[in-house]
Amino acid sequence: MLGAITHQTLAAWEAAHARPASFFGRFRSVPSASFANAVVVLYAVSTLLGGIVYLYFRVDVRPELERAGHWHVLGFFDLKEHFAAIGLALLPAYWVCWRRPLADEPTQIRTALTSILAFIVWWAFLSGHVANNIMGFGS
Amino acid sequence: MTPSAPFRRFAFAFGSTFAVLYVAAVAKDLALFTVFPSLGIVLAGTHHSRDIADPAMGFLAPAMYWYGWAATAALGALMSGLVAASLPARSVRHVWSGWVWLIPALSMIACVYLTLPWFWL
Numbered sequence: 150m151l152g153a154i155t156h157q158t159l160a161a162w163e164a165a166h167a168r169p170a171s172f173f174g175r176f177r178s179v180p181s182a183s184f185a186n187a188v189v190v191l192y193a194v195s196t197l198l199g200g201i202v203y204l205y206f207r208v209d210v211r212p213e214l215e216r217a218g219h220w221h222v223l224g225f226f227d228l229k230e231h232f233a234a235i236g237l238a239l240l241p242a243y244w245v246c247w248r249r250p251l252a253d254e255p256t257q258i259r260t261a262l263t264s265i266l267a268f269i270v271w272w273a274f275l276s277g278h279v280a281n282n283i284m285g286f287g288s
Numbered sequence: 289m290t291p292s293a294p295f296r297r298f299a300f301a302f303g304s305t306f307a308v309l310y311v312a313a314v315a316k317d318l319a320l321f322t323v324f325p326s327l328g329i330v331l332a333g334t335h336h337s338r339d340i341a342d343p344a345m346g347f348l349a350p351a352m353y354w355y356g357w358a359a360t361a362a363l364g365a366l367m368s369g370l371v372a373a374s375l376p377a378r379s380v381r382h383v384w385s386g387w388v389w390l391i392p393a394l395s396m397i398a399c400v401y402l403t404l405p406w407f408w409l
Contacts (some may be wrong), residue, residue, distance in 0.1 A: 200355070
């Protein structure tokens, strides 16, 4: 999912500027819309699995982080859960914009939606890994 | 599968309304239900650990609101989406479609603001 959404975001931003023979020109020659279905499915599955694991995190991991005073990590993790929920609700609009765009619809909308989802996915990936590994830091 | 115009209106209304309602649910503590994972129970509405256990023992029954906040927002967004889908196309013609990304972006900033207390500890 990280690869698909990152590729799609960069291709969407470079759509109007890339020279055909440049790196980005070849990069965006892959049809970005073909990633949309995969991103929707992978995001939904990841959120579902994250929602299940979150129960165990709340009982077994978070109290340890609180005892160790890792408040910043807990703040980043809270942001992750907020962003993930907002991103999940954006999936239908994201899918419509990529798979069935209107002829007169500005491409900025799907570029913005894709960028927001990419930010959320990267935030979730990084904050999740930091939270997962934080107790190993400095030990 | 071709999404019709009503589905497009539903999707746009759902995404933006969810973002607003989610922030409202977090800010006002409006969870449709509360999960107590260590006890294996789910209670309707917002309940704090001190409501079901002695305050000194609250850490034994941590409460989770995220599922309930998301459910609150999803319920409201679903209604908003259905209303938008049922409207005639001409009635929404002048609504700026950019709200679908601007409102979630602003909601994410609001979430950062609501989370700031963690960083002051």
